Amino acid sequence: MTSLWSRLEPLLARVRKPARYIGCEDGAIVPQHGHGKVAWLLAYPDVYEVGLPNQGLQILYEILNERPDAVAERTYAPWVDLEALMRERGIPLFSVDSHRAAEDFDILAFNLSSELVFTNLLNMVDLAGVPVRAELRSPTDPLVMIGGHAAFNPEPMADFIDVAVLGEGEEVIGEITEVVREWKASGRTEGSRLAVLKALAQIPGVYVPSLYGVEYDGDHIREIKPLYAGIPERVMKRTVSDLGDWDYPRRPLAPLTEVVHDRLAVEVFRGCTRGCRFCQAGMITRPVRERPAEQVRSMIVDGLQRTGYNEVSLTSLSTADFSGIESVITSIVPDPTACGAPTVSLPSLRVDAFTVGLAAKVAGGRRSGLTFAPEAGTWRLRTVINKLITEEDLYGAVESAFASGWSRAKLYFLTGLPTETDIDTQGIIDLAAGCVAVGKRHTGRANVTVSIGGFVPKSHTPFQWFGQNSVPELRRKIGLVRDAATKTKGVNVKWHDPSASLAEGLASRGDRRIGAVIERVWRDGGVFQEWSEYFKLDRWLDAMAAEGLSPDFYITRHRDEKEILPWHHLSAGLHQDFLWQDWRASLNEFGLEDCRWTPCYDCGVCTGDGLEHIVASPIPPAGGSQGTGQDLSRGGITPVTLRTKSSVGAT
């Protein structure tokens, strides 16, 4: 167990951004390895700048290091330049905290926030000197675990991982530590790997793919069942009941080099019940659990003091829905003891005038652009996806933004949604043009950027049965939007080439047979697939062809109710019936209100887990909320109404 630093050091001046590899962040611990301790290497399979800010990893890092029987360090995917030098010189994957070799740890735990990082996981396991296929590992090899949102369908990774953890990690990592500690104490003898995996499978939320068999009937799955007695037939996700009990990170990591979210982050609530049908995060993180406003305030003040940041991001899936939002903002923004009146940033803004009012409060002098996400171009399609924003909501929000001094708005849309027609696609530009018209009343500089992404259906959502649009079809629709935009003044369009959506779709809803495709893509050099310069569609298509697998079967085909989906034995708490009904409701263009403030639809999460929503306020927040109190039959016919300047501000 020695440090690899002396071997790495001579290489670092020769690679790009060497600060990625040195650790030394504010908040980093000095790892205390010891005899009886379970050593976790928490890995993020993308570059340091992307991985360091990840809150899930920071939380687990801290909780584990507080335990007397555990020690945790971190690692990130080395960029291709350093990886080449490491392979040339036989230097294995290392931790950034003490530059210890990955194989010296008991557990290699990967945080997966997207499916496109799957090949990076293989690469990092290989760099660690650990066999990439789980079946080839010996008792001396570390256990390879995954968690995070992209672990909710771990089947494509079944060949490569020992364990997948479903849901939130705060509690389950302690239970895993205890089982692994026993295994270590017993000497990790020959043949003991199966025993420890069986023991881990007893922990709720822990899924061990190798303990389950999948039988096929042609292309379709006939049955998924445990191979051993005593192994649960179904694995349920883990959820912490009260976020107020987990005020982590207490020692947030402040890096020495620039990262993607270079500010303090404080999570204000977890879960979301707006019920947007395309949104996997909203479905798998239910129920809503708010952090007490007082705790949010103290985490902001402590965090700013510790890190020296002067900006804090209040994170959640829809921060304006936090019932304490106004009180937190009004007490933090002008507070000189909170590190001198910090800037507050509010990601994931709701589309309404109230939210713009909040944004104006925290914006200070910087009013560059505001972002809204209507997601679909017509009210009809928005009822399909259950993003119940009326045109009035959007124009009201935009009106209030331009009236408060903003001159740019950015609108996010998805294309390739169920039932989408070219009328909906044209609707994207009509909405953007309407926003420009509203803006022009306030400033001649008013302009709107439309950002458009290809929709990829995800597991555990009502759209898990929907056949994804093909890459040419997505390209055609993006082309329609671009053509329409050229004829519309003040509207710009930004888009990504949708070819990566094929790989994402494949990995999102694939079964175990997709593992061979992922391995081929990785062996062919396909790493960093989230980086467009490293993504090659042909690599994926060739690998599919070589394995005799059909892109249509996995990606563009609609599934039916009877089909056994690859994640059939894994549960995010949502009843299959609820998801299927919601899918039917979607196709009937029937919207569903937010259940925080309306009667329960029995999606299954609260009742199944003995949980309930923890919301401080019994009434919906001002400004309308996901159709609450709105007449859902209207919309789509609402003309652009322009209010006079004097009436703005009353909203």
Add this chain to the structure above:
Amino acid sequence: MKIRVSYSKLGKIRFTGHRDVAHMWERTLRKAGIAVAMSVGFTPRPKMAFGLALPTGAESLIELIDITLDPVSGATVDDLDSIAQRLSTSLPVGMSVTGIRECAGTEVSLQEGVVATTWVMLVAEPENGPDIATAIERVNSSAEVLLARERKGEKHLDDIRPGILELRLADAELMSSLPADWIGESVGHAIVATLTTSGRGIRPTELVEVLVPESDPPINPWDHLNRVLRINQWIERDGERVDVLTGRAAHTSVSA
């Protein structure tokens, strides 16, 4: 009040860049609770002025920053010691304050004033070609030393000899005065070089390129440069090179 602070940057943190260091200082000042004057405008920035950028990968005993304190804080020269202490506590591991003084508003800025810096470099002996001692002698006795450098995408042959103010093997006395970790782990010949910073200036890696034999493909200077440490920064006063912080004259002679 404007203060001039010198600080060291040693160890792992040498792999951070100049922009990174600027951000570290912003966070450090806020952590230390030192109120800095802000620029006016839509995005007020703390009034800090940095000296010459230290190349990523190089270490230093003397980096410099000028900081204008917020007049409202009422800080005086009596507070300098406590400010230095608070800064050192809040700076990241590997950086600490080595000097602090009040800086008159009339003093020339660090960017303009510093004309040369002195480096200690640990250079690996080349596998073929002349050894380092011979290479140093050759540079010192040449009237012209040509180096191919890129400017605006085009290759130019520059004579860097006038910019090499001093070049010699380091003596034992100098080496023993350096931080212990610095000499302990490293290998190679220790050389001392004072290089001009005005105009295009000369980087330590460029000096390595003229000390080791040419090869094809071109060498990566970091294959030969094991460690590099800035030990002095010089300004010109009355025609003499003096230490930027202390004002003491250069005790080393300029070899010509």
